Amino acid sequence: MEKRMVSNLSNLPKSYIIPPEKRPGNNFYPICNIPVIDLSKAKGVDRPKIINQIMQASTKFGFFQVINHGVAIEVMEDAMKVFKEFFELPFEKKSHLYNTHDENVKCKLYTSSSNYENEEIHYWRDCLIHDCTPLKESFDLWPQNPPRYREVVGEYLSQVGKLGSRILDLISEGLGLESDFFAHGYKEDFFFTVNHYPPCPDPSLTLGLPKHCDPNVITLLLQDIVPGLQVCVDNEWQLVQPCPNAFVVNMGHQMQVISNGKLKGAEHRVVTNAEKSRTTASYFVVPSKDCILEPAKALTKKDLPLYKQFRYAEFMETYKALNTQEPENLLEPYKIKKEVI
Numbered sequence: 419m420e421k422r423m424v425s426n427l428s429n430l431p432k433s434y435i436i437p438p439e440k441r442p443g444n445n446f447y448p449i450c451n452i453p454v455i456d457l458s459k460a461k462g463v464d465r466p467k468i469i470n471q472i473m474q475a476s477t478k479f480g481f482f483q484v485i486n487h488g489v490a491i492e493v494m495e496d497a498m499k500v501f502k503e504f505f506e507l508p509f510e511k512k513s514h515l516y517n518t519h520d521e522n523v524k525c526k527l528y529t530s531s532s533n534y535e536n537e538e539i540h541y542w543r544d545c546l547i548h549d550c551t552p553l554k555e556s557f558d559l560w561p562q563n564p565p566r567y568r569e570v571v572g573e574y575l576s577q578v579g580k581l582g583s584r585i586l587d588l589i590s591e592g593l594g595l596e597s598d599f600f601a602h603g604y605k606e607d608f609f610f611t612v613n614h615y616p617p618c619p620d621p622s623l624t625l626g627l628p629k630h631c632d633p634n635v636i637t638l639l640l641q642d643i644v645p646g647l648q649v650c651v652d653n654e655w656q657l658v659q660p661c662p663n664a665f666v667v668n669m670g671h672q673m674q675v676i677s678n679g680k681l682k683g684a685e686h687r688v689v690t691n692a693e694k695s696r697t698t699a700s701y702f703v704v705p706s707k708d709c710i711l712e713p714a715k716a717l718t719k720k721d722l723p724l725y726k727q728f729r730y731a732e733f734m735e736t737y738k739a740l741n742t743q744e745p746e747n748l749l750e751p752y753k754i755k756k757e758v759i
């Protein structure tokens with residue numbers, strides 16, 4: 419088990435080498451021009467301007483960064499420190515969390531994807547995933563080592579959760595929906611992953627995460643100063659330059675459905691780094707399993723709906739069964755086909 423963790427690999431096994439046409443090569447640039455939005459201005463007279471920036475970025479890229487977002491800088495720094503400490507622990511201190519396949523385990527450590535046993539290619543990432551709803555109840559399942567993990571991450575997730583709701587409020591206003599629109603089952607569940615990408619012997623041949631679009635509503639990503647996240651813009655992979663103290667926000671598949679295609683569920687992937695390790699933390703805002711997804715009614719008065727209704731749990735079955743390397747196919751079964759007359 420331990421041998422599987424990329425933190426313990428010193429060479430690049432064949433099973434990590436991806437087919438030539440999908441390899442990232444040596445050039446991870448250009449830098450992606452996603453805007454950095456100052457959320458401290460999202461009140462008063464500047465609010466419409468900030469909402470407009472969010473809408474433009476979410477339409478064009480499906481991505482933006484936020485600063486002055488209300489999550490205390492010390493809390494972010496402390497959380498990043500604990501995440502790194504967790505991955506620096508010797509494996510025997512966390513081996514009890516190692517689990518590659520059981521979906522019902524609420525806190526687990528795995529490597530590559532949660533489908534390690536069956537995947538054709540492995541990816542250069544170790545990952546800790548745990549529930550965070552309700553925050554207080556899931557607390558007892560989280561790692562106890564480093565000893566500060568629960569306390570620090572508890573505070574971090576409580577503040578990030580509020581930020582998530584605030585961003586959804588701004589988006590609902592931007593879309594012209596009622597202000598509590600997302601309170602109806604769309605932000606019921608949350609899950610949290612800490613990703614660790616150790617230095618990689620050959621970043622040109624492999625990826626930390628393959629091309630994908632997050633299956634949920636929105637995701638808030640904390641990254642350290644080492645770049646690695648790439649966004650697909652006009653069929654070109656572009657690198658997101660880490661911005662100090664910022665969160666990267668991206669739209670998932672469900673935001674694309676709810677907004678009737680106006681906002682873009684953005685494709686992204688992660689490249690690795692030969693010298694430095696990189697740690698990131700993704701906070702996923704997820705609908706409840708029974709939530710019915712469909713384009714918001716207010717948006718289909720004038721425009722035809724692009725997607726039919728479906729249950730979130732049903733979508734997730736397809737998401738897991740299909741090859742997530744082709745994210746554009748995932749919404750295909752739910753698209754309303756235009757009739758040819």
Ligand code: OGA
Nearest residue numbers: 613632646647688698700
């Ligand atoms: C994810 C993701 C990006 C990163 O966790 O879904 O895209 O840079 N992470 O770790």
Ligand code: NI
Nearest residue numbers: 630631632686
């Ligand atoms: Ni992602």
